[in-house]
Amino acid sequence: METxxxxxxxxxxxxxxxxxxxxxxxxxxxxxxxxxASECEIKGVYRYxxxxxxxxxxxxxxxxxxxxxxxxLKAFYHTDEQVVYQEIALYKIRTDAxxxxxxxxxxxxxxxxxxxxxxxxxxxxxxxxxEELTHLFDELNVFGVLEFVRSGxxxxxxxxxxxxxxxxxxxxxxx
Amino acid sequence: MNIRGAEAVMRCLTEEGVTTIxxxxxxxxxxxxxxxxxxxxQINHILVRHEQGAIxxxxxxxxxxxxxxxxxxxxxxxxxxxxxxLADAMIDxxxxxxxxxxxxxHLLGTDAFQETDVIGISMPVTKYNIQVTRAEDIAPAMAxxxxxxxxxxxxxxxxxxxxxxxxxxxDFTYEKCHSIRSYIAKPKLDHKGIEAAVDLLSxxxxxxxxxxxxxxxxxxxxxxxxxxxxxxxxxxxxxxGLGAFPADHPLYVGYLGMHxxxxxxxxxxxxxxxxxxxxxxxxxxxxxxxRYAKQAKVIHIDIDPAELNKIVxxxxxxxxxxxxxxxELTKSIPERKYAQWLQQFRDLEQIELNEVVNxxxxxxxxxxxxxxxxxxxxxxxxxxxxxxxxxxxHQMIASRYYKYKGYRNxxxxxxxxxxxxALPAAIGAKLGNPEKTVVAIIGDGGFQMTIQELGTILQAExxxxxxxxxxxxxxxxxxxxxxxxxxxxxxxxxxNPNFTAIAKAYSVDASKIEQRLELDEALxxxxxxxxxxxxxxxxxxxxxVFPMVATGASVSEIRLN
Numbered sequence: 001m002e003t004x005x006x007x008x009x010x011x012x013x014x015x016x017x018x019x020x021x022x023x024x025x026x027x028x029x030x031x032x033x034x035x036x037a038s039e040c041e042i043k044g045v046y047r048y049x050x051x052x053x054x055x056x057x058x059x060x061x062x063x064x065x066x067x068x069x070x071x072x073l074k075a076f077y078h079t080d081e082q083v084v085y086q087e088i089a090l091y092k093i094r095t096d097a098x099x100x101x102x103x104x105x106x107x108x109x110x111x112x113x114x115x116x117x118x119x120x121x122x123x124x125x126x127x128x129x130x131e132e133l134t135h136l137f138d139e140l141n142v143f144g145v146l147e148f149v150r151s152g153x154x155x156x157x158x159x160x161x162x163x164x165x166x167x168x169x170x171x172x173x174x175x
Numbered sequence: 176m177n178i179r180g181a182e183a184v185m186r187c188l189t190e191e192g193v194t195t196i197x198x199x200x201x202x203x204x205x206x207x208x209x210x211x212x213x214x215x216x217q218i219n220h221i222l223v224r225h226e227q228g229a230i231x232x233x234x235x236x237x238x239x240x241x242x243x244x245x246x247x248x249x250x251x252x253x254x255x256x257x258x259x260x261l262a263d264a265m266i267d268x269x270x271x272x273x274x275x276x277x278x279x280x281h282l283l284g285t286d287a288f289q290e291t292d293v294i295g296i297s298m299p300v301t302k303y304n305i306q307v308t309r310a311e312d313i314a315p316a317m318a319x320x321x322x323x324x325x326x327x328x329x330x331x332x333x334x335x336x337x338x339x340x341x342x343x344x345x346d347f348t349y350e351k352c353h354s355i356r357s358y359i360a361k362p363k364l365d366h367k368g369i370e371a372a373v374d375l376l377s378x379x380x381x382x383x384x385x386x387x388x389x390x391x392x393x394x395x396x397x398x399x400x401x402x403x404x405x406x407x408x409x410x411x412x413x414x415x416g417l418g419a420f421p422a423d424h425p426l427y428v429g430y431l432g433m434h435x436x437x438x439x440x441x442x443x444x445x446x447x448x449x450x451x452x453x454x455x456x457x458x459x460x461x462x463x464x465x466r467y468a469k470q471a472k473v474i475h476i477d478i479d480p481a482e483l484n485k486i487v488x489x490x491x492x493x494x495x496x497x498x499x500x501x502x503e504l505t506k507s508i509p510e511r512k513y514a515q516w517l518q519q520f521r522d523l524e525q526i527e528l529n530e531v532v533n534x535x536x537x538x539x540x541x542x543x544x545x546x547x548x549x550x551x552x553x554x555x556x557x558x559x560x561x562x563x564x565x566x567x568x569h570q571m572i573a574s575r576y577y578k579y580k581g582y583r584n585x586x587x588x589x590x591x592x593x594x595x596x597a598l599p600a601a602i603g604a605k606l607g608n609p610e611k612t613v614v615a616i617i618g619d620g621g622f623q624m625t626i627q628e629l630g631t632i633l634q635a636e637x638x639x640x641x642x643x644x645x646x647x648x649x650x651x652x653x654x655x656x657x658x659x660x661x662x663x664x665x666x667x668x669x670x671n672p673n674f675t676a677i678a679k680a681y682s683v684d685a686s687k688i689e690q691r692l693e694l695d696e697a698l699x700x701x702x703x704x705x706x707x708x709x710x711x712x713x714x715x716x717x718x719x720v721f722p723m724v725a726t727g728a729s730v731s732e733i734r735l736n
């Protein structure tokens with residue numbers, strides 16, 4: 001049965017490693033739902049959050065292939081229940097659409113923020129789960145959304161073991 | 176020492192103990208070739224006729240010597256010609272370092288002459304690859320390349336060096352790489368796994384050892400013999416595992432897989448505990464996985480954790496070096512004998528002898544069969560020659576009938592099934608182990624895929640014996656067309672050139688035989704010749720290789736005819 005998995009990958013900072021990781025998905029005809037990457041709490045170590053809909057068996061194999069890459073320090077997979085995850089979305093609307101009063105209420109109700117206001121347009125930001133972001137979009141779109149962009153998912157797992165603990169384990173392996 | 180990057184490449188090679196490399200020059204690798212000119216005494220460079228030949232030769236060298244094979248190629252087409260060999264080395268776990276030239280760094284991404292994204296192209300078929308754009312980065316990249324290629328589950332590494340990095344100056348120092356924090360070269364032996372394996376084996380009635388190339392790569396042959404003899408467990412080998420256990424050992428029960436032996440395939444579905452060592456349950460070994468060894472508990476030992484539970488679920492998965500694991504197991508395993516179980520193998524072996532083997536080794540009809548040629552070669556060389564095979568019927572026949580007893584003497588393209596592998600691989604195999612006789616057994620089809628390497632044999636005076644088993648067909652495909660495509664022989668009949676004339680044009684002695692009476696003497700002449708020799712044996716046109724596990728069939732449904 002297919003479910004959503006959140007794959008976290010920790011890598012060295014090197015050219016090409018992203019490609020090496022995505023090739024693993026392509027080769028197995030798997031479509032990545034979303035992917036984000038940035039430096040993590042340890043300097044020089046990059047963290048990827050990859051969302052994938054697949055079976056448990058397949059995600060296990062994919063994660064072991066990812067971990068097999070020389071420059072991957074560690075890779076994990078978690079179900080949605082095992083992680084806390086968020087996405088961020090930006091919405092561009094006409095400034096004159098804001099003056100109707102309803103829009104202001106929508107923004108308040110959704111706990112969204114206004115990032116920037118221009119004579120012609122304004123940018124609204126909302127962080128949340130995908131459904132919440134879509135919900136806000138639907139409500140704003142009644143008055144016309146000029147542009148809408150969503151980040152991929154970022155996720156942190158609930159189990160407490162830190163990456164540093166894994167790194168120590170790795171170091172120990174280099175007897 | 177302030178030197179050019181190109182000279183740094185040479186010094187890296189000598190630091191790594193490299194004495195033989197295979198390559199082909201071209202524009203973007205010219206500075207390295209210029210530096211090589213001053214290293215001719217230390218490094219024997221073999222000029223091949225095509226870059227695919229260079230990498231297959233490097234593979235053959237690595238497989239017989241146990242060292243890292245090295246090849247050089249230029250950018251663009253030079254680099255792309257390496258891809259087949261990289262894929263082959265990747266899937267067959269062969270340690271190879273390829274050094275490719277690249278256009279100058281300011282031209283990267285401009286579609287410059289002979290520019291290709293070799294890092295991108297080679298990524299799926301390399302264990303690791305890296306592009307170097309500065310002279311000072313050459314030494315660390317090379318050190319890493321050799322370390323990664325040779326350790327863990329070995330594999331190919333490509334180092335792409337831009338022309339400006341080759342021309343650039345560097346204060347050269349070399350530090351060998353001994354560890355990389357994100358990479359586990361040798362996993363710590365998991366003693367719990369060993370204990371669990373010993374537990375499983377303690378109650379086993381029909382335990383069964385399935386052994387692959389991992390045992391050869393970790394130099395665990397002796398450890399395997401000790402383990403097998405103490406535990407009393409029968410041993411079967413995969414295609415790449417041939418040679419990991421002596422073919423004349425009383426516990427040896429045969430060769431696994433699609434065209435393997437009868438008993439080891441059938442009894443896979445009767446054993447109660449499988450000990451799989453350094454093998455990866457390839458589909459050619461398992462047949463239909465859903466009906467593969469379902470009754471058995473599986474102990475799987477492999478250095479690559481990604482292989483564990485990949486195809487066959489392991490009851491005990493041990494991520495370990497094969498030798499370490501076998502030595503540890505041998506310590507704690509009780510001495511046992513499984514006479515009845517072993518007899519089951521022998522009984523089935525007798526059926527195979529009666530119904531298949533005897534007929535092809537001593538054929539009743541006039542036409543020569545591939546098996547009798549290989550059988551006689553095996554006897555004449557006492558299973559000690561290095562046998563390099565290509566891909567197809569002759570390969571399966573060689574694997575079935577050559578009785579490998581030597582050390583690192585089975586060189587073939589297994590996982591990728593690369594036709595054209597054998598001739599260049601044989602060149603490397605000979606240089607990797609010059610003391611031994613090297614026989615390349617090749618079909619008439621595969622020979623013509625890399626036939627140009629006869630030029631390399633001529634120029635470098637490589638003493639390889641080339642045994643062409645010629646049936647004027649692309650025989651394996653023809654066999655499948657006969658069995659599964661209603662005898663519709665779609666483009667498998669092949670009109671061949673005069674092979675002996677071609678060989679002679681390259682100053683390679685050659686002869687051709689078509690009669691059984693000539694075989695004995697012809698093989699002697701080939702084996703006793705000084706230098707390279709080509710023997711073409713015309714064999715039965717439509718011979719099929721049996722036994723056979725058809726696609727989709729279970730290993731226990733192996734057909735004898």
